[in-house]
Amino acid sequence: MTVSTAIARLNAADPDFARHLDHLLSWESVSDDAVNQRVLDIIKAVRERGDAALVEFTQRFDGVDAKSIDDLILGRERLELALTRISAAQREALETAANRVRSYHERQKQDSWQYTEADGTVLGQKVTPLDRAGLYVPGGKASYPSSVLMNAIPAKVAGVGEVVMVVPTPRGEINELVLAAACIAGVDRVFTVGGAQAVAALAYGTESVPQVDKIVGPGNIYVATAKRHVFGQVGIDMIAGPSEILVVCDGQTDPDWIAMDLFSQAEHDEDAQAILVSPDAAFLDRVAASIDKLLPTMERAEIIEKSINGRGALIQVRDMQQAIEVANRIAPEHLELSVADPQAWLPQIRHAGAIFMGRHTSEALGDYCAGPNHVLPTSGTARFSSPLGVYDFQKRSSIIFCSEQGASELGHTASVLARGESLTAHARSAEYRILKEKGN
Known part of the structure; x- marks a missing residue:
């Protein structure tokens, strides 16, 4: 050569x-029309036929002789078995890396906060982890156990209730390092499906694959295109x-x-x-x-x-x-x-x-x-984007509590602005809570 x-x-x-x-x-990360249409067809099939579509696509695209969805599910015991199948040096390296990644990301965790104003009004922010996150991991020879650690550990540090991993196993080829990494990172469920069909299953749910709130992890053009299409139904990390x-x-x-x-x-x-x-x-x-x-x-x-x-x-x-x-x-x-x-x-x-x-x-x-995350913004998007982190698996809710006096004072301001926008119901809603002057 x-x-x-x-x-x-x-x-x-x-x-x-x-x-x-x-x-x-x-x-340009632009899918051509043919790829785009195939992805849309796959998403539609998964939404309509659920597990059956997943089994069919896995047979067709990955060459896996799966009879039912049960053949595409790996239990926690299988992940633990992978730990025994890798070398001692590999296990030590995974555990060292995982500990460092976890230690770094624990410093990113955000907590809820509140403060009280002089009139008793309370304002703040409630920080809540996502209920469930989906992790896409490339399979076969192009396998990246490091990506499992980088995506799953921040989710777990954030307090995500369940991390669901999807990983294709072309021709039945299972990467033990990837499964071992999933075990160490605390992944809860694993499905051996990939491609656009895996993204669709995570986004919409099937009889067996639970619907998630956010999908993270790298993939090929079909995976990236599918992530574009399901965004809004679920959150995504980025189109890398x-x-x-x-x-x-x-x-x-x-x-x-x-x-x-x-x-x-x-x-x-x-x-x-x-x-x-x-x-x-x-x-x-x-x-x-x-x-x-x-x-x-x-x-x-x-x-x-x-x-x-x-x-x-x-x-x-x-x-x-x-x-x-x-x-x-x-x-x-x-x-x-x-x-x-x-x-x-x-x-x-x-x-x-x-x-x-x-x-x-x-x-x-x-x-x-x-220790820092290796999922990073590409193609100039570092101008406005950040590395994947714990904050990507937490959401924030505003907290507003008005005392009687606070509601009255704010009501005057809200009334003026609402009437300026010709939104009378807004104004009157606020005005109802304005305290009447004594003697009136």
């Missing part, structure tokens, strides 16, 4: 830099685009390290994006040489090659200040600040899903075991 890279080289001093960068960053990494480097980090950091995201798929920004042109040359040297040693060299050649870039900037400006313009999923003093630049970072500080902090640590 012959692989070679022709990674794009951009210079921020180029008058056309902004246009070239926009072209590099462009990516390809994985991204942006490395900002001052030119003093080992170029082999940087090349491998770029590979760590490029190996996900051909549409993944890996970009390096540096003011040191000679360093960009050294990283390019490292890319060419290391690429043939990679198991997923062909995927990396297509990703690097198609959407990767080495960007030269004037100085570190401009490097930060470019980083904010890109708003990456993963941002590595591979510089001498990352803390000094942190206040200027406005848009990034996760920020990896310093030369020794590889993005890969965040994917597995650092």
Whole structure:
């Protein structure tokens, strides 16, 4: 196998830099009409025929010889069995990662609060966990036990009553690491179904699959399209685009390290994006040489090659200040600040899903075991979105209690505003509670 890279080289001093960068960053998560229609048909079938449709689609798409829905249900004892089937090193790694993820997310948990005003009016917010969350996990060879931990643990920390996992098992192929991760993370129920049919089952419920309040977890174009269609019926985490990494480097980090950091995201798929920004042109040359040297040693060299050649870039900037400006313009999923003093630049970072500080902090640590969540906003959505967290599994209700005096005082204000909007019933509802002056 012959692989070679022709990674794009951009210079921020180029008058056309902004246009070239926009072209590099462009990516649309748009389903074609055929995919869209198939997903709609699948959702309709699951809504109408429930378990029977799930069994039929699992037979057809996954090649699983399931006779009934019972063949697609894994009990808690099966998850516990998976723990005994993985190696001791794997179990230790999963438990270490789970403990770190849990410890980090426990600090995110929000509590209810109230305060009382001088007239006795009480205002506040009641924070309540979702009743039930659905977790989609890719199956087969492309299995990610780390995603199970990252999605299920925040839900459990939030206090979600039941976490239901769906995971396809193409041709009956079960990934023991995924089931072991589910056991450690506290997943309550597992169904071995996947694709749009699994999303539909979670969103609408079937005779066996319970309806959930929110669906989280990554999937292919059919899963993403189904999540779009069921949003509103249930909540969803996000519609994720390809994985991204942006490395900002001052030119003093080992170029082999940087090349491998770029590979760590490029190996996900051909549409993944890996970009390096540096003011040191000679360093960009050294990283390019490292890319060419290391690429043939990679198991997923062909995927990396297509990703690097198609959407990767080495960007030269004037100085570190401009490097930060470019980083904010890109708003990456993963941002590595591979510089001498990352803390000094942190206040200027406005848009990034996760920020990896310093030369020794590889993005890969965040994917597995650092603690923060690896479910992050992509495709520039870090401008307005945040990592998955405990707050995604909690909802907030406003609390308003008016004392007699408070209702009277607020009633005057509400009356004026309501009548200004020509909503007389609103006004009179408030006015009924205005205290009459003594003597009237």
